[in-house]
Amino acid sequence: MIVEDDPVLLPLMVEMLSEVRARIVAFETADGALNHLTEGSSYCSLLIADHGVPGKLSGTQLAALFRAKWPKSAVIVTSGYELAHATLPEGVVYLQKPWAGGQLVDIVVRLLQPGIAFQRD
Template identity: 65%
Template sequence: MIADWNGLLPLSGDVVVVEDDEILRPLMQDILSGINARVVTFGTADDALIHVLDNHGYCSLLIADHGVPGQLRGTELAAMFKAKWPHIAVIVTSGYELDPETLPDGVAYLQKPWAVSELMQTVGDLLQPGVALKRV
């Protein structure tokens, strides 16, 4: 099912997922691995930031839950990414309703629970704007 999405590759760089939910994190990894993305997951935004800094910003996409534990919230990490690496696509998710107006320009927002099709459409819109996704 997931591997049927076309039109998102090639990706150059990691897809970084920040999610503290022990069920949702591996599910997101499976979904994104289904499009042949190299997915790196973290339970905190702090760990994700260290990883990306250590890898000199080698990242195509950040998907960060707003309410993760640690020093940084997902929205703060998203703002840092957009300031330092404006070319990196960023999605913020939350089980709590966030005002999308409070997010930095260019950051997409997905309210939980989201459908796989919503996630994939948002990923596609950010990575290849204007290119329609196809499912076979």
């Protein structure tokens, strides 16, 4: 699951993660993502959420709710602003923007498949 309100970055993230055969659902708000999570009971192995998305919930608040529902799932919070690690839920990876595409993919692969290196073409 990707939560990102930047209209350029969101499709880019979807494309990058499609390269590692991820099945992706994407939202522009944490509120929309939370609605999706509460409507379905299917497992979600990864959340990537921008901290500063519009709506009632921040990406970090969504990350905390996500970790409560699926404590073993991987969570990445991104932001263009520096966030204090103490403000992040336990076990959440923080990735400050701007980040390189390869950096995001490497983190996702490391979180979802520990010990397996992603081979770029």
